[in-house]
Amino acid sequence: MKMIKMLATMLVMVLLFLGGVLFGIDQASEGVTEIRGYSTDSLKEAVQTDKNKQDNYQIEVMGQEFEQVSVEDKEEKFQEIDDSHMTQKIAGTLEQSVKWVYNGLIQSAHELVKSFF
Template sequence: MVRFTITFFVMVILFLGGVIVGFDQAGTGMNNLSGNDVNEYDAVEASKQGDDYQVDLLGESFEQKPIEEKKEEYQDINQGLFTEKLAATVEGGVKWFFNMLIEGAYQISELFYRV
């Protein structure tokens, strides 16, 4: 019993150690794959040029956009939501139809098997 317990704990420790090493290697591999070395730049850098702001977040540059461009992007996103709403409505109708179908079949079978 003692031998089994010791063997079990050694196996658990080896497994968890392997998981931790695997996570570390996966993280290092993802950094190498993306080509970004997080030690080369600061996480957030902000600069102001006149009235415009420029923000660098993890090496990617974000610039200030006019409100008209943002409104156009928002309208494009809302047009995509219409199809989602339509699909949700169709889904609700199909669910209701099949629930009514199953309920009707249940009521018919209840007539035959009622004692």
Template sequence: MIRFTMTFFLMIILFLGGVIVGFDQAGSGMNKLRGNDVESYDALQTVKTEDNQFGVEVLGQTFTQESIDEKREEYKEIKEDVFTEKLAFALEKIVKWFYNILIQGAYQISQLFY
């Protein structure tokens, strides 16, 4: 019984060790397939552009500084979209109210005949 137990645990340890090594090799293979042959790299790096602005590179994607005026313009566009949504919501309420009035009127007329 002890011999079976020791053999069983040894087989489980070898199996799990093989699984871990296989996962590591598969991850390395996927990195090579994507073209990322570099084994280790920093997830966060700061970069300086040609026009003396600073940017941040996070996992290969670069984010640069933007002026406040550009952000204000984006905010105005978003604010206009909110106004459009409010206008559409009000129009929807008016159409629903009108439709409900028509349905109620038709129901009351049908009640006269039945």
């Protein structure tokens, strides 16, 4: 009898848990709909593209506009990032050489002290 009562209690607890999960998912879905600003279920309206007379694309994703950037601008940004990467490579190489020299000095001092004792 106690076993049946415990199983019934566990079943009710599992059902309440799963009901709570489903309710939470529904509430999250409604929150996302409010954040988007419209209540459609399809995402086709979330992305809008237009082409103007200057052959530039105007893209709007969920209300945020993106502008078309030329390849030259992208190359300049890449060059800046690549230059900073080169600086990091040089710093890393310098770090490794300083470590090598320091380890060599410590090892030499160790061998020198070891020969006396």
